[in-house]
Amino acid sequence: MxxxxxxxxxxxxxxxxxxxxxxxxxxxxxxxxxxxxxxxxxxxxxxxxxxxxxxxxxxxxxxxxxxxxxxxxxxxxxxxxxxxxxxxxxxxxxxxxxxxxxxxxxxxxxxxxxxxxxxxxxxxxxxxxxxxxxxxxxxxxxxxxxxxxxxxxxxxxxxxxxxxxxxxxxxxxxxxxxxxxxxxxxxxxxxxxxxxxxxxxxxxxxxxxxxxxxxxxxxxxxxxxxxxxxxxxxxxxANSAVELGSYQHYMQKEIFEQPGVVAATTNGVEAFVPELFGDAAAATFDGIESVQILACGTSYYAGLVAKYWLESIAKIKTDVEIASEYRYREPMTSSRTLVVTISQSGETADTLAALKYTQSLGQTRTLTVCNVASSAMVQLCGTRFLTQAGQEVGVASTKAFTAQLVALFMLAVTLGRQRGHVSALHESRYLQQLNGLPQMLTSTLALEPQIVAWSARLATRENALFLGRGLQYPIALEGALKLKEISYIHAEAYPAGELKHGPLALVTETMPVIAIVPDDDMQEKMKSNIQEVRARGGELFVLADKDTQIESEEGIHVIRLPAHYGPLSPVLYTVPLQLLAYHTACARGADIDKPRNLAKSVTVE
CATH class of the missing domain: 3.60.20.10 (Aminohydrolase, N-terminal nucleophile (Ntn) domain)
Incomplete structure (x- = not known):
């Protein structure tokens, strides 16, 4: 390839x-x-x-x-x-x-x-x-x-x-x-x-x-x-997809395109109905008892976020598996399982093979979240949601990831509504939040100058830890992936509650720790985890909501996002982590859009 x-x-x-x-x-x-x-x-x-x-x-x-x-x-x-x-x-x-x-x-x-x-x-x-x-x-x-x-x-x-x-x-x-x-x-x-x-x-x-x-x-x-x-x-x-304009790199350009991408993907949605996923979706969704998500890399992390949404909003059991592992085992399958594949290109070899494998096992209820209408995955699936991310040139996925998150949130609410777990009032609130998301992303992008200051400190390090809990744990995983992909800094992400089960041994004054601390019911737990890191001399970089009760002090740097955005907050926290990886890589002189050893479309196993 x-x-x-x-x-x-x-x-x-x-x-x-x-x-x-x-x-x-x-x-x-x-x-x-x-x-x-x-x-x-x-x-x-x-x-x-x-x-x-x-x-x-x-x-x-x-x-x-x-x-x-x-x-x-x-x-x-x-x-x-x-x-x-x-x-x-x-x-x-x-x-x-x-x-x-x-x-x-x-x-x-x-x-x-x-x-x-x-x-x-x-x-x-x-x-x-x-x-x-x-x-x-x-x-x-x-x-x-x-x-x-x-x-x-x-x-x-x-x-x-x-x-x-x-x-x-x-x-x-x-x-x-x-x-x-x-x-x-x-x-x-x-x-x-x-x-x-x-x-x-x-x-x-x-x-x-x-x-x-x-x-x-x-x-x-x-x-x-x-x-x-x-x-x-x-x-x-569009010609604009391959033109940099005023940006230094395609990755930076694509990060800043995200408000428009989200608006195009939601397309002014007025109701969460199965038809958003194709004419056959209503029949496909009817009577399902579980969801199986198959994906790789960044798309896999989108699936992990979707698991929280599907189980909390639609009240449906959801499993998420790396596609390259799923295809080599003998899974327990059910005709009442909805199989969801996620892929930017729709040609990701392992995900495509996993889809064909699960279909060979008799699973006919399939849905793909994909960015390319002509792709093999779209042709193979009975239902689909086409994200509107446009051409993504940078090897490290940014706007495609946020578009996937939006599509998966829409799926969770749609299934919740169909299964009777989303009332008309809740649907109205979800619609308001979804349609307000582009403006919230624009506000979050305005944090770039503060992120640049952080990146100068991270650029001198060779390791980093990312921490999150609940909905934010998969976003921590994605943040770590972005940093290692383009800056070549070794980065790992953990659920913050796992600190004492091993990762805390790595924390010293040379180990930066990036923590996601939204103003939700996990805030106090996260604050305790932060103190555990600080007590070992670790330097903390905290992304927090406007009303989160945590302040900057020696060894703790805080950047505040807008007010907590409920279940869609993972989309907002994605943006500063993308910018952090991008500016850290710039400070290290890395080849941003063409990181070593990586390919955009992974069409071989």
């Missing part, structure tokens, strides 16, 4: 490939490359630096072509070295780019080695290149179709051959791949964002599809070998 771009057109496509890669940089990568069919034959250029470096090299070489493929790679098999960068060649005649992981690559590699193929990389992708080459007899499309039938695992691939300079062949299984059709040619990509300036409409390949593109034609064959027509769709991505 991570980003694929391919083009076959009337004019030179090298600038198109480079621009596509540049647009996919947000997904994270450690190498990049381009392969084209030029007048001199199949040519390739790769780099273990940024796309801008690759672009400079291509310009110096004056590489031109009307067909080619390109890739940004996030290392899975093999270190970030030139020999492992895509595109991968076979016998200098065929090139492949690949997202995903081939699980049976070792046996295929041994077989192909015995057949005389020499391997120069450590990747599983080189196996694909040699396998297709071994099956090629003049028909690239047929060779790819035969080859993918032997692959086990997940893949999206694009293939070119020097004998067919005006053809690109693509295939997908478990990783996204789309076709873009334009006036000047046809295109392949793993993300529509790469092609928004080139394609007029998009065709989304299904699992098992193999496609062949020329500049004027598109051919798609399904897994069963039958030709198919995939319905063209329009994908609108």
């Amino acid at each position: 991570c980003g694929i771009v391919g083009a076959v057109a009337r004019e030179n496509i090298v600038p198109v490939l480079v621009e596509g890669l540049r647009r996919l940089e947000y997904r994270g990568y450690d190498s990049c490359g381009v392969a084209v069919n030029s007048k001199r034959g199949l040519e390739r250029m790769r780099s273990i630096e940024r796309v801008s470096h690759l672009d400079s090299s291509l310009r110096r070489a004056r590489l031109e072509s009307t067909s080619g493929i390109a890739h940004t790679r996030w290392a899975t098999h093999g270190a970030p070295e030139i020999r492992n960068a895509h595109p991968m060649f076979s016998c200098d005649a065929l090139a492949v780019v690949h997202n995903g992981i081939i699980e049976n690559y070792e046996s295929l590699r041994e077989e192909l080695s015995d057949a005389g193929y020499a391997f120069v990389s450590q990747t599983d992708t080189e196996v694909i290149a040699h396998l297709i080459h071994s099956l090629y007899d003049g028909d690239l499309f047929a060779a790819v179709r035969e080859a993918v039938q032997r692959l086990r695992g997940a893949y999206a691939i694009a293939v070119v051959h020097e004998d067919a300079p005006h053809i690109i062949v693509g295939a997908r299984e478990g990783s996204p791949l789309i076709i873009g059709a334009g006036a000047e040619g046809n295109f392949l990509a793993s993300d529509a964002l790469a092609l928004t300036d080139q394609a007029e409409h998009f065709l989304f390949l299904d699992e098992g599809d193999v496609c062949e593109l020329t500049r004027d034609t598109i051919r798609i064959v399904a897994r069963n070998g039958e030709p198919v027509d995939r319905q063209p769709q329009q994908v609108r991505i």
